[in-house]
Amino acid sequence: MTVETLILVCASFVGLYMAANIGANDLANAMGTSVGSKAITIRQAVLISMIANALGAVLAGSHVTNTISKGIINPQLLSSQPDKFIIGMFASLLAAGIWVNLATYLGLPVSTTHSIVGALIGFGIISIGASYINWGKVIPIVLSWIISPLAGAIISGTLYTLLERKVLFAEDPYKASLKYSPFFIFLVFVILILSFIFKGLKNLHLNLNLFTALSIAIPVSVIFGIAGRYYMEWRVKKTISSSEEKGYSLIESFFAQLQLLTACYVAFAHGANDVANAVGPWAAIFSAVKTRSVALKVQVPFWMLLIGGIAVGGGLMAFGSNVIKTIGENITDINPVRGFCAEFGAATTILVCSRLGLPISTTHVIVGSVIGIGFARGAGALDLRVIKNICISWLVTLPFTLFLAMFLYKIIIYLIL
Secondary structure (H helix, E strand, C coil): CCHHHHHHHHHHHHHHHHHHHHHHHHHHHHHHHHHHCCCCCHHHHHHHHHHHHHHHHHHHCCCEEECCHHHCCCHHHHCCCHHHHHHHHHHHHHHHHHHHHHHHHCCCCCCHHHHHHHHHHHHHHHHCCHHHCCHHHHHHHHHHHHHHHHHHHHHHHHHHHHHHHHHHCCCCHHHHHHHHHHHHHHHHHHHHHHHHHHHHCHHHCCCCCHHHHHHHHHHHHHHHHHHHHHHHHHHHHHHCCCCCCCCHHHHHHHHHHHHHHHHHHHHHHHHHHHHHHHHHHHHHHHHHHHHCCCCCEEECCHHHHHHHHHHHHHHHHHHCHHHHHHHHHHCCCCCHHHHHHHHHHHHHHHHHHHHHCCCCCHHHHHHHHHHHHHHHHCHHHCCHHHHHHHHHHHHHHHHHHHHHHHHHHHHHHHHHC
16 A cells, blocks of 8 residues: 555545534534424434435535635645645644544534634644734634624524514414414525525525525515415324323424424535535545645545535434533523524524624534523523533634644654654
């Protein structure tokens, strides 16, 4: 076996290891509210994730990725040293994977993007020097620690408060839920359609302006809202015996159906947006080994996206239960109504902040949304110890992966060169 073949084999294992860890943490926290509210089972979550995530990666994922995530390092600075670039990307992938794996084991939802960025900073510092790091790119990451959870908490908490007043505390909650169901279904589909147009279908290069996007989303959502009201009523009556369960149980079943839509969307959007990030460094290593050069952008092969999408779903199945428990149970008690508010609030926050150009983290948005639900119920409904541990893990992510990547880079350089 040649050295190049050995490098490619090792890079493949590490790339799949990182993809599985992204599934175990990123996708687990995205599906956590659905599982925690019992809208879907863990097996259903895994099945939805593996199928929708792979479809999102293959059908709507980016087939071209930047070799250095987020512009932290200029690859041209390493153009004459492809060996250092390959080792650095390998060390960065491994460092980020180890941190996310550790966080997942501890049940802590962390940002995998921040993990890989921290690792790349460490690689950059030790390979070309701190002065060549684009530190301006780190500022949005720090801002996202504040903007992401705060925006998610405000939107989700506000929505839950509205639902409490208009539906849960109504004289006949079930009739109230049917009355307002077209509006909620309309909102869900508006957000889903706009999210697909603006974030989930990058390969189509639609480049639609906001007015055109809304002119598509609103009429379609109105139709779904009207039709969905009757479908939901039929579905709820079919799945629940009204002689045994009444009132809130019927409402929870209704919102569980809405939550299933958001769960499918989250998995598809995750595949469309994040799988290429998971396999991007892997693809960069492949390209550098084959061409013996460092490119600004590289093609991500179809098979790599497919395998990456499946690996992400597999990571959720194998290791995701701890993070799912943290998001779905430990922060605050989640039922289908609260779970719907958290997922819908998170999807809305991600869409709005992305369009406004505000730095956000999907993980932090979802955690903030769940916390917002807890605050809406009263501060006593929150487990502050869990929240403190999550916040500490966010602060530790960058320095931990930075120093670990530097350590791994030096070890690999010492063993190989």
